[in-house]
Amino acid sequence: MEPILAGLTGLLVAAGVYLMLSGNLVRYLFGLVMLSNAANLLIFVAGGLTRSAPPLIEAGQKVPAEGVANALPQALILTAIVIGFGLFCFALALAYRAFYAMGTAKMDDMRLAEPLEDTAK
Amino acid sequence: MTSTAAPATPEQAGIWRVVPALVLAIAAGWFATFLPLIAQGEYAEFVVPWIPSLNIELAFRLDALSLTFALLITGIGAICFLYASTYFRSDPRLKRLLSLLTLFAISMLGLVLADDAITLFVFWEGTTITSFLLVGYDHHKKSARDSALQALLVTGLGGLALLAGLILMGQVAGTYRISEWVQMGGIFRDSGLYLGMLTLVLLGCFTKSAQFPFHFWLPGAMAAPTPVSAYLHSATMVKAGVYLIARLSPALGGTEVWTWTLTLVGATTMIVASIWALKQTDLKLMLAYTTVMALGALVMFLGGDYYYATTGAVTFIIVHALYKATLFLSVGMLDKMAGTREVEALGGLRRAMPLTWGIILLAAASMAGFLPFFGFIGKELKYEGALGVASEPLLVASAAVLANALMVAAAGMVALKPFLGAQRSPKPAPSDPPMTMWIGPALLAVMGLTFGLFPDLIGPTLILPMAEVVYGGPVPVEVKLWAGVNTALKLSIATFLLGFVFYWMLSRIRQSLDKEVPRVADAAEGYEILLQGMKDLAAWTARTIQPGKMTSYLRYTFLLMGVLVWGAILIGTGGIDLELGDVPIFHSAIVAIIAVSTFAIVVTGSRLVAITALGGVGAGLAVIFVLYSAIDVALTQLLVEILVVVFIAVALLKLPRAGTGRLRIGDASISVMLGLGVTFGLMAVMSTPLDRTIPDYFEAVSYSEAFGRNIVNVILVDFRALDTLGEIAVVVIAAVAAVAALRGGGQEVEK
Numbered sequence: 001m002e003p004i005l006a007g008l009t010g011l012l013v014a015a016g017v018y019l020m021l022s023g024n025l026v027r028y029l030f031g032l033v034m035l036s037n038a039a040n041l042l043i044f045v046a047g048g049l050t051r052s053a054p055p056l057i058e059a060g061q062k063v064p065a066e067g068v069a070n071a072l073p074q075a076l077i078l079t080a081i082v083i084g085f086g087l088f089c090f091a092l093a094l095a096y097r098a099f100y101a102m103g104t105a106k107m108d109d110m111r112l113a114e115p116l117e118d119t120a121k
Numbered sequence: 122m123t124s125t126a127a128p129a130t131p132e133q134a135g136i137w138r139v140v141p142a143l144v145l146a147i148a149a150g151w152f153a154t155f156l157p158l159i160a161q162g163e164y165a166e167f168v169v170p171w172i173p174s175l176n177i178e179l180a181f182r183l184d185a186l187s188l189t190f191a192l193l194i195t196g197i198g199a200i201c202f203l204y205a206s207t208y209f210r211s212d213p214r215l216k217r218l219l220s221l222l223t224l225f226a227i228s229m230l231g232l233v234l235a236d237d238a239i240t241l242f243v244f245w246e247g248t249t250i251t252s253f254l255l256v257g258y259d260h261h262k263k264s265a266r267d268s269a270l271q272a273l274l275v276t277g278l279g280g281l282a283l284l285a286g287l288i289l290m291g292q293v294a295g296t297y298r299i300s301e302w303v304q305m306g307g308i309f310r311d312s313g314l315y316l317g318m319l320t321l322v323l324l325g326c327f328t329k330s331a332q333f334p335f336h337f338w339l340p341g342a343m344a345a346p347t348p349v350s351a352y353l354h355s356a357t358m359v360k361a362g363v364y365l366i367a368r369l370s371p372a373l374g375g376t377e378v379w380t381w382t383l384t385l386v387g388a389t390t391m392i393v394a395s396i397w398a399l400k401q402t403d404l405k406l407m408l409a410y411t412t413v414m415a416l417g418a419l420v421m422f423l424g425g426d427y428y429y430a431t432t433g434a435v436t437f438i439i440v441h442a443l444y445k446a447t448l449f450l451s452v453g454m455l456d457k458m459a460g461t462r463e464v465e466a467l468g469g470l471r472r473a474m475p476l477t478w479g480i481i482l483l484a485a486a487s488m489a490g491f492l493p494f495f496g497f498i499g500k501e502l503k504y505e506g507a508l509g510v511a512s513e514p515l516l517v518a519s520a521a522v523l524a525n526a527l528m529v530a531a532a533g534m535v536a537l538k539p540f541l542g543a544q545r546s547p548k549p550a551p552s553d554p555p556m557t558m559w560i561g562p563a564l565l566a567v568m569g570l571t572f573g574l575f576p577d578l579i580g581p582t583l584i585l586p587m588a589e590v591v592y593g594g595p596v597p598v599e600v601k602l603w604a605g606v607n608t609a610l611k612l613s614i615a616t617f618l619l620g621f622v623f624y625w626m627l628s629r630i631r632q633s634l635d636k637e638v639p640r641v642a643d644a645a646e647g648y649e650i651l652l653q654g655m656k657d658l659a660a661w662t663a664r665t666i667q668p669g670k671m672t673s674y675l676r677y678t679f680l681l682m683g684v685l686v687w688g689a690i691l692i693g694t695g696g697i698d699l700e701l702g703d704v705p706i707f708h709s710a711i712v713a714i715i716a717v718s719t720f721a722i723v724v725t726g727s728r729l730v731a732i733t734a735l736g737g738v739g740a741g742l743a744v745i746f747v748l749y750s751a752i753d754v755a756l757t758q759l760l761v762e763i764l765v766v767v768f769i770a771v772a773l774l775k776l777p778r779a780g781t782g783r784l785r786i787g788d789a790s791i792s793v794m795l796g797l798g799v800t801f802g803l804m805a806v807m808s809t810p811l812d813r814t815i816p817d818y819f820e821a822v823s824y825s826e827a828f829g830r831n832i833v834n835v836i837l838v839d840f841r842a843l844d845t846l847g848e849i850a851v852v853v854i855a856a857v858a859a860v861a862a863l864r865g866g867g868q869e870v871e872k
Contacts, residue, residue, distance in 0.1 A: 001702050005745070006803040008712050012738070014796025015719045017679050021788040023672045026776050030722055033735060033765060037742055040758075042803060044751065048811050054750040055820070055832040062824045064832065069750035072816045075836040077754050079848050085761045086855035092772055093859035105777050107671040114669035 005045045012038035025095045025105040032091055036084035040077045047073030138215065141223050142202035148230075149195035152188060159185045160582040162589065171240070176291075182236035182300055185586035189435070190233035190357075190364055193442045197356045198226045200561030204450055205348035207557040208457065218258065222352065225251035229357050233364055238287040238297045241365075245283065245329075248358050249276045255353060256345045268341040271648065275328050275338040283325025283365075289318040290372070303371040303593060310376055319373055322365070323382060330362025330416045333390040337645035340397075340409045347453030350405065355412050355445040360438065363419045367435070371593030375426055383424020384512040388520040390417030395527035399627065400634050404452045404462045404535055408445065411488075411531050414524055415441045421517060422506055428596045430506030432588040433499065436600065439579070440487065440499035443569045447484035448535060450562040451477055455539060457558075460548030464534060469544030476553040476563070478540045483566035485536035487573070489529040489620065490613065493602055495572040500525060500616075502600070504609035522616050529620025530627060576600045679791050686798035690805060697801065698808040708748060715741035728773050736766045753833050 012034050019031030050069035057064045099105050102112070155165060164184040171179040183191070202222060209215045228247030235241035250273075257269030291297045293312045294305060302309070309315055326332075331339035342354050353359070366383070373379060391414050398410035415437070422434035454477050456462045459470060471478050487496035507518040553559060572579050580600030588596040604610070623630065666677060718737035725731050739762030746755035819832055819840065829835035837845050 001704055001708060002807055003699055003701055003804060004704065004709070004712055006699075006800045006807070008715060009803055010796040010798075010800030011716055011719055012796075013799045014792040015723050017795050018723060018785075018788055018792035021672055021675055021679070021785070021791065026728075026773065026778075029769065030731060030735060034719065034722070034738065037738060038799070041742060041745075042799065044746070044749070044754070046803060046806050048807075049749045051749060054752050057824050057830040057832065059830070064820050064823075068820070068832075070811070070813070070816050071819055071832040071836060074751045074754050074833045075841065077751070078757055078833065078837060079844060081754070081757050081761055082848050083851050085764065086852040088765060089768065090855040090859050090862075092768055093862040096772055096775060097862040099776055110671065111669055114667075116669070 002045065002049060005041065005049070009038055009041045009045060012041065023107045025099060025107060028107065029088070029092060029095060032088060036080075036088065040080055040084070043073050043077055043080065138206040138219070139203060141219050142199045142206065144223075145195045145202060145226060146199040149192060149199060152183075152191045152195060155183060155188055156582055159183075159188050159586055162586055166236070168236075171237075175239075177239045177297060178237045179240055180236040180298060181231075181234040181240075183234060184590050185583060186364070186367060186435075186590045187233045189439065189583055189587050190360070191230060193360075193439070194226060194229045194233065194357050197442060197446050197565070198222075198352060200565065201348045201352040201356075201446070201450070204351075204453070204558050204561050205346075207555055208348055208453060209346070214258075218255075218346070218349075221251055221254050221258075222349070225255065225353065225358070229361070232361055236299050238291055238299055238302075241299070242280070242284050242287055245325075245361065246277075246280055248353075248361060249273065249280055249329075252276070252342070252353055252358055255349045256342045258346055258349065259344065262344070265344040268338075268344040271645075272338045272342045274652070275335055275648070279325045279328025279335070282321045282328075286318045286321030286323075286325060289314050289321065293318070299368060299372075302369070306372045306375065306593070309372055315373075315376075316378065319378060319382075322369065322373065326362035326366050327386060327420075328362070329365075330359050330420065331390075331413050332362070332386050332417060332420055333393055334647070336390055336394060336413045337648060339413055340406055341645070343405055343409045347405065347449060347456065350409070351446045351449030351453065354409065355449050356442040359412065359416055360419075360442070363416060363423070363438065366420060366423050367591040370423060370431075370591055374424075374593075380424050380426050380510075380512045383420050384510070384517060387417045387419070387421025387424060388516065390414070391421060391520055391524040392417075395524045395531075396634065398531050399527060399623070399630055402464050402631075404455070404464050404539075405449070407464075407531060407534065408448055408452060411528060412441075412445060414528065415445070418503070418521065418524060421520070422503060422510075423591070424512070425506055425510035425517065427506055427509045427511060428588065428592050428594070429502065429508075429598060430510050431592040432584065432596055432598045432600070433502035433504075433506040435587045435591060436502050436584050437499040439572075439584070440496050440569070443565050443572075444484040444487040444496060447480060447562045447565040447569070448488065450558075451481045451484065452535070454554045454558055454562075458548070458554050459539075459546035459551040461546070464538050467539035467546055468542040469540065470546065470551060471540040473544065473546075473551045474540075474553050476559055478536075480559065480562050480566045481536050481540075483570055484562070485532040487566075487569035489532040490525060490616070493570070493573045495569045495576075497573060497613075498576055498600060498602060500613060501604060501609045502598070504612045505604075505607075508608060518612065522612055522619070525616045526619035526623055529617060530623035533620075533624040534627065573602060576602055676788070676791060679795055683791060683795040683798055686795065686802055690798065690801050693805060695805055695809055697804045699804050708745075711741050711744050711748070715745075726778075728778065732766055732770055732773070735769065736762060739765065751833075753831070 016031045016034030016038055019027045019034060022028065022031070047070045050067065053065070053068045055064060055068045055071035055074070095105075098110060102110050104110065158165065162185075164182055166183075167181045169179045171177050202219065205218060205222065206215065209218060212218070225248060228244045228251055231244035232241060232248060235244055253269050253273040256272050257265050259265040260269075287297075290302060290309060293314055294302055294308060296302070309318065312318075328335045328338075339354060339359060343350055345354065370379075394410045394413035394417060398407050398414060401407035401410060419434050419437060419441075422430045422437070425431065425434075452462055455467065455470075455474070458474060458477075459467060461467065483494075487494040490496040490500035503521055504518065507521050508514050510517050577600075584600050585596055585598065588598065667674075715738050718734040718741065721734040722731050722738070725734070739758060743755045743758040743762065746752075746758055819836055823829055823832045823835045827835045827839040829839065
């Protein structure tokens, strides 16, 4: 199963990058979500796949049963998902604001910091 | 002596003006006390650790070669400083000039005294920087600024090459002490890096000492005030390259490459420069070209690998410093008192400026190499050396004769043209300058005669010990004025005859030079083209990489990421060794749903489809997390995904349609490259054994120390609680910023 999930991770990265490069704010946001998902999946798969053995300690035991899933990547991903969500919300608000301030959703037309006359020499 | 001293303002009349000159004169006297020690072939040393971890020391060593240069730097320095304090009497920037000159003198002294290669380099760069500031002294003139920059770029780039060369030598030798290098020449010559270090070191020396094809910066540097040119660009700094060649010749010299490179570069420089010298009508520029010529001669003879050639070269270093500094300072006197340096505008000044004429005559006689001047001894030694060099005696001797003949003509032009004939000068009533200006040049000129008449004063005490240091062995040579009628004397006579012919035909030669070789060998043009090319390249790079388009910035970032990922995969040692394992149908179906949804988001033009598919991807991932034992992750993923979808749906009502557009091949390639890179990189990572140290630790202590049965939760709220706190802070900040962006205070940005 591992190679298939590795392929899926690559597919999510490729789709995310392609969407982010489109130059349209909305598609850029789609791409951002895809890329976050891909990053989470990457960490998860790299930490090793274990089926049906969550990292829990049975009642009455002091250590988990032999062969439970790797808890570390799960903890990392939990953090990553939440931070990715925060980033997404902020990006969404920023995109919305930028659209209303500049009247366009095309990223290449947003040239407030680097006006055209500066570079068109 | 008629003093033309204008009433100086009180501020400028201060005694401080002569203090730097006095200090240097005292230093010269102090160095002179080492003469008896040096005459015995001994040396003095001073070492303190500087950067011990890099094996770099602040090491200084005074031997015959260093002492000669130290005496020239302090002695001629004192004279130039004194001269400058009068020359710039009414210039409010005199303090700056004297400070810079003093800084330069210190750098130069450090350079010639340093025994540690890195110390030497630091002082070497010190001379480059102070020279830049001094050449650009008239910084309100564009030409002066350009010349200063040119000198800085040429010598600075050479300096970088030199540093690389010195480090190579240090690596090969295992030490940075130059005095140890010169005793282990074989190690360098047998090293596989010999050609590399030789090229780099010589590049540094050639740029500094204005060798062809880097000679062009020196005439440009004549934008500097005359005392500066006399000090830096004739007597001291430009000889730094020659000094280093001489210093390192026992370590690097003695090979065919060394001999031929120095001979050919030196000879070319010499010939090209002497022809250019004759073309000049500005006396200072003419002297600048004869300086280039002299530097070429020094390089050529140092490459001779013959003790007579070495003795000739080291003698000529002193001869040249004495007469060239004198001539520069004298031309400055002409410029100041008669109003111009243009030889065509001057004439008949012998009555008005008799002292100046006398000084120039003495110096020019030494330059032309007349008997019984010091220059004669230097020239005879050079000819004697030319006849025995390791490369090609005929070539070296004829180049030397030709260049010396042109030098005789140049000497005639400086010494005779402005003083004979009918009196004319742009400034009415020219006269000799005040004593503080002429005393120094007069002293140097008289020394040129004294050392000629009494060569024993300097021969066995300084010249021969110095030749031994440079040659790296005994030098059975006698420095004397009259060596009898030999081949060298015959060559001298031929030189004089040729020189007189050149002098009489000077105006005709100049005319034909103007016509025949208008722009030959003008390396300055190459420099201009190179400089412009660099600027264009920089502008092109900035335009391409920073076009002001956000998608371009993203594109370059992702492209670089892809290159880095692929680089790591291709360079990485481990291969991919992964089995497909068992693939349950249900799992494959989930993966297929995610893949199809992903594809749908990319191709669809419909917002509704896109949002649905985005939710599909998120939910699919949550299922995968559940299947592979990550229940908490799956829960969070599901909640977050729902929020994301809701937010996007709300926002999309306000945002315009996305549209799909055509397939962008370039972007698609970048995406596919990066995606494949992640896939292969991930597979390569998974092919290596998993390090379970940390998970094992958490599993063991989760209950015993933190009393939690859900290990993931324990990690988050206990072992890595600070991370979680940071995570919450990030979310709060994002929320606050989002609210601020959405409210926005109502101010619209102007379009």
